[in-house]
Amino acid sequence: METIKEPMVEYGVAKFVLPGQEESGDHHLVRCNQNGVLVAAIDGIGHGEEAAEVARVAAEILQKGLDEPIISLVEQCHEKLRGTRGVVLSLASIDSAHGMMTWLGVGNVQGVLVRADRSKGNVKEGLLLRAGVVGSRLPSLQASVLPMTPGDTLFFVTDGIHSGFTETLTALENPQRAANRILDHYRSGNDDALALVVRLTGITHSLKVITRRKGQPQAGVEDEYRSSLKEYTASGGEPELRKAYELGRQALTERKGLVEMAYLHHHAVLELVRGNSAGKSTEQMLEACAEFLAECLSPYEMASRGFQDVVKALRQLNETLEEEIKRIANSVHDEAGQLLVAVYLALAEMGQDLAEPQQKQIARIKEMLNQVEKHLRRYSHELRPTILDDLGWIPAVRFLAEGISKRAELPIHIEATIPGRLPGAVETALYRVVQEALTNAVKHANAKNLWIRAWKEQLSLCCSIRDDGKGFDPGEVHAAIHGKGLGLIAMRERVSAIGGTLRIESRPGQGSEFCIRVPLEDDHANSDYARR
């Protein structure tokens, strides 16, 4: 959000809506009136739709009576909101002509005025709040009047923000940035919250913040760039270079891309060269233009380096995750396994002196422990099969096939001629896919034979799992909600993730074949250099 400029003030507002609610019960208002500006922060009692509704009603009354005395406005709100939950609010009427502000607050919406010029009075003034609820319990109303001059900044925050926020207030911070900061830092998190920051303009020392008036087209950066570039080439100095940097910063904030900036620069330079009536040396002009451009793009340089850092961090994160999974798998296996053994032994010892029925019970418990151990082992192995890490995917597949072949009494023929290792992620994915295909074949295919083949084809690795079973209709299976359908989708996902493709060919009565193709980087495809 940009800092919004009404003719007399610039302000910023930041809002937080309690998660689960559609709307915030906190409303704000900043409107010009005859003498200056009316500012309000309204907090509807409670949360959600009802609170938002009462706050809206109050805001409407204020809108209709912008020039009325604020005490009268509060009384009107009270009358209108009788019988509802009501609101708490704080109001300020800024009279810029006379340099005064009249404010009052009913309830707990905090108000602070921070002065820009210490000589005019206290640096910070707090709004004296009156306990009560507009619409339910109206206290006796009294407004106070203080001097307010350009640069002075008014802060209204609702009670979703805790009062520590007053510690870091200045009259110099950009209002929108201040509102965001207050909300971010001091929000309690368990209530709707609103921070409203309003500054009377005419600031004596400030950053020239390039703001956009609401509703105007986005010509700002382009025009500014052109005129600043012209100035720089004409009488080039540091002020223009700084302007270039600020423009670049603004462009970055507005999400203008580098290519857009390149064209922007090009058009500006073209215009300059064409309009070069002073007969300046083109070369000199172009050199100045390049200097200007460099300054303008320096914010992009910061952003670009940030991006590189982020990519590095992501990669490191992935590696750390893999390590963590390994560690967990080992813990599950070793530590939990050991505990189980201890329990088993303790039970055995206890059972020695017991009668027959209790012995049977102990035996049952021992059996359950066995089951737990089996499950633990399987889970830890599934997390990270160690043979896969140590020897590679083909040995892991051979080992897996051996086990399956024995259990299912099904011959599995393996033909794999790939030397060397592949990146861990690729080997894991290949192993998992073969594992799934084998399991499927055994469960559903009723096959007499299974063939697993792996070979290299130019720059790709290919792997095929074929059976001579009863086959299936891939289209039909894909549509199935559970069972084989999900398994196929999972397989495709794994293969896509490593940049490969999966082809499934099957027809009822004619067996089935799963064929994986994975592109390899140059040094895997052409050498047997083992890489990890």
Place this chain on the structure above:
Amino acid sequence: MAIGSDQDIVAARQRGRAYAAGLGFSVMDTTLIATAISELARNIVSYAGQGQITFERVTNGNREGIQIVASDEGPGIPDIRQALRDGFSTSGSLGLGLPGVRRLMDEFDVTSQPGKGTTVAVRKWRQ
């Protein structure tokens, strides 16, 4: 150099650029140094209203470089780790602000106490 207004920022950039050029920094490096000065000065004016920036020549063995220190007595940074994290403020999420300055420089250090002020010190070595 005192920093309290736009003109001060411009003057600081100019002085910093000239100083760096005098130390033998390349044109590109002087641009990045001027940018870092701008970011630091921006923070000073934005959060504290006024402060100062100093330039110094530093050496380390046979390396030569520039040290820039930006300090103020403003409200301070409540949570430095957050301020240094990209994505915290609007400028941070784009790579600007303090994290941005850190990436343009070779060494970076910030100390701050809420209520007391902030000091950012950076160094860039000439390649």
